[in-house]
Amino acid sequence: xxxxxxxxxxxxxxxxxxxxxxxxxxxxxxxxxxxxxxxxxxxxxxxxxxxxxxxxxxxxxxxxxxxxxxxxxxxxxxxxxxxxxxxxxxxxxxxxxxxxxxxxxxxxxxxxxxxxxxxxxxxxxxxxxxxxxxxxxxxxxxxxxxxxxxxxxxxxxxxxxxxxxxxxxxxxx
Numbered sequence: 001x002x003x004x005x006x007x008x009x010x011x012x013x014x015x016x017x018x019x020x021x022x023x024x025x026x027x028x029x030x031x032x033x034x035x036x037x038x039x040x041x042x043x044x045x046x047x048x049x050x051x052x053x054x055x056x057x058x059x060x061x062x063x064x065x066x067x068x069x070x071x072x073x074x075x076x077x078x079x080x081x082x083x084x085x086x087x088x089x090x091x092x093x094x095x096x097x098x099x100x101x102x103x104x105x106x107x108x109x110x111x112x113x114x115x116x117x118x119x120x121x122x123x124x125x126x127x128x129x130x131x132x133x134x135x136x137x138x139x140x141x142x143x144x145x146x147x148x149x150x151x152x153x154x155x156x157x158x159x160x161x162x163x164x165x166x167x168x169x170x171x172x173x
Contacts, residue, residue, distance in 0.1 A: 003124055007091050007115050008084040010123050011105045015114035017042040020049070020072035024059060027051055027071050038102050040111065041075045047104055047111050049075030081106050084113065088120050 016034045018027050020041050031039050031053075041049040051071055059066070059074050080098040082091050084107040091103060095117060105113035147158050149167035156167040 002087045003089050005088045005123055006084065007082055007086050007088060007103075007105055008107075008113070010088050010091075010119040011084070011113035011115040012119065013113045015040050015104065015111070017111075018051075018071060019043060020070065020075070022071050023067055024056070024064075024069045024071060024074060025066040028056060028066065031056075037116075038114075040104055040114065041071055042111065045110065047079060047081070047106075048072070049077045050079055050102070050104065051075045052102070079104060082115065083107065088115075088124060091115055092117070092120055 016030065016036050016038075017040045018030060020043050027039055031037070031051075038050055038052040040047060041051060049072070051074060055074055055076060059069070064074075080094070080100050081104040082094060084105050086094075095101060095103060101117045103115045104111055105115050146156070147165055148155055149158060149170055150164045151166055151170040154167055154169070156169075158165040158167055159171060160166075161171060
């Protein structure tokens with residue numbers, strides 16, 4: 001489902017960035033000051049990683065010193081990013097499938113922004129409802145078990161479709 005809105009229309013054009021040599025303490029202070037839940041790690045215009053609130057919680061649980069631990073030691077290096085000309089629906093699907101809430105935005109191999117779920121929600125709140133409904137339908141369609149078909153009463157492998165337990169013959173598979 002295309003919205004006609006591109007990632008570039010919704011993204012923040014000034015993502016908060018920090019050098020990989022900075023400490024976790026410096027990073028957390030900057031995140032607090034800028035009121036953001038993540039920060040991008042950049043060196044020589046190259047995106048190296050991302051540090052999120054979740055990464056900070058993991059760091060704290062390990063008992064490391066925030067004044068002597070560098071950002072590069074804690075950051076998430078496997079970055080899921082997106083191009084600026086992608087439809088925001090596709091961006092939201094990518095977020096859901098990758099289990100992330102934020103996507104650094106790339107254009108011609110250069111960091112140009114950050115897209116968050118909140119950015120999308122501001123422009124297209126209905127997308128979240130649509131994705132939720134799609135998840136429910138997908139779970140129902142793929143949930144198989146054995147029992148009596150509610151349509152033909154045959155004992156068979158069933159799928160739950162629209163709240164009814166049906167065999168493949170009644171579904172038309």
